[in-house]
Amino acid sequence: MIFNKEDRICIFTPPKNGTISLQNFLIGSRPLNFEGAPRIDENQKWFVVYDQMHGYPEILINRYPNLLEYKTFVFLRNPLARFESFVLYLKQKYKDRLQETFDKVGVTKSIEEFSYEDMIDLIDRLPGTFKIFTDPQTKWMQHPGTEILDFDNFASEVCCVTGKTGEVPQMNKSSDWGKSVITDRVRAFVREKYAVDYALAKDRLGKDYA
Numbered sequence: 467m468i469f470n471k472e473d474r475i476c477i478f479t480p481p482k483n484g485t486i487s488l489q490n491f492l493i494g495s496r497p498l499n500f501e502g503a504p505r506i507d508e509n510q511k512w513f514v515v516y517d518q519m520h521g522y523p524e525i526l527i528n529r530y531p532n533l534l535e536y537k538t539f540v541f542l543r544n545p546l547a548r549f550e551s552f553v554l555y556l557k558q559k560y561k562d563r564l565q566e567t568f569d570k571v572g573v574t575k576s577i578e579e580f581s582y583e584d585m586i587d588l589i590d591r592l593p594g595t596f597k598i599f600t601d602p603q604t605k606w607m608q609h610p611g612t613e614i615l616d617f618d619n620f621a622s623e624v625c626c627v628t629g630k631t632g633e634v635p636q637m638n639k640s641s642d643w644g645k646s647v648i649t650d651r652v653r654a655f656v657r658e659k660y661a662v663d664y665a666l667a668k669d670r671l672g673k674d675y676a
Contacts, residue, residue, distance in 0.1 A: 467515045467526050468492060469536065475627065476536040479605045481520050482551045483541045484620050486638040489514055492628060512628075520598055523609040532655055540606045542667055544675045545619035545660035546653060552599050552639035553585050556592075567592060578586045581646035586655045604662045614670040 469476040471652040479485040493513035494595050518526055527533045541631055554566055557577050566578055575584065589600055607614060615623040657664060667673045 467518060467521055469513055469515070469533075470511050470514070470628070473629075474510050474536045476533055476538045476618070477627070478523050478526070478538060478540045478566070478609075478612070479520055480540065480603045480606045482548050482555065482600075483543050483603065483617060485519060487620070487635055488624060490637050491624060491634045492630065515537055521603055522624065523612070527609065538609055538612040539615055540603070540669060541615045541617045541620065541623070542603055542663065544667075544673075545603070545663045546648065546656045548658075549652075549656045550582065550648065551640060553582055554644060555638075556596070556599075558640055559646040563593065578644045580644070582652045583646075583649055585619070586652065602660050602663050604666055607666065614666065616671050616673075 467476060468485075477488065493510065493514065496672065515526065518529075521555055523533075523538070557580065561577055564580075567573070567588070568575075568577075568580075571588065573580070573584070573588065592600070615627065621626065624634050625631055664675060667675060
């Protein structure tokens with residue numbers, strides 16, 4: 467969660483929906499203080515709840531009841547693009563954890579050749595810490611009054627909502643290493659698993675993702 471107490475704005479942040487780009491645009495990359503949190507200058511308006519960066523709204527509102535008075539926003543991303551981004555992120559950033567899972571369940575492929583289709587068969591066997599990456603985006607959109615923002619227009623949406631101008635950086639982007647083919651089976655799996663996201667995109671954004 468990223469929030470502005472002065473303007474009473476809160477942006478809930480599902481994983482793989484531009485969280486790090488948003489944080490860097492609003493707060494910047496700052497050295498850590500002795501408590502492991504970014505240093506805060508006295509003019510800073512935006513803050514991150516680091517231990518609940520991707521926290522679900524019900525958990526955050528229970529912890530911070532004042533959020534009930536805030537205007538809340540969430541970005542909605544094409545579920546297929548988000549799924550691909552998640553798989554690449556896992557392969558590139560969590561190789562050791564992924565290899566541990568491979569060894570445990572008997573996957574013999576290398577991490578690089580492990581495909582999106584292979585992930586379909588593994589996704590429910592990933593460590594519990596990755597569940598938050600595979601949950602539908604609608605889990606972050608159930609708080610009444612939350613405005614859905616279009617991830618395809620990320621930079622312009624961010625500037626419009628926050629009132630801050632400038633170039634929004636594209637951070638934490640995966641490379642092409644380990645990329646594979648998006649097959650019909652992958653499309654069908656994602657459309658079924660994230661049916662609620664597809665329905666919300668059509669209802670709130672007027673988008674029918676392929």
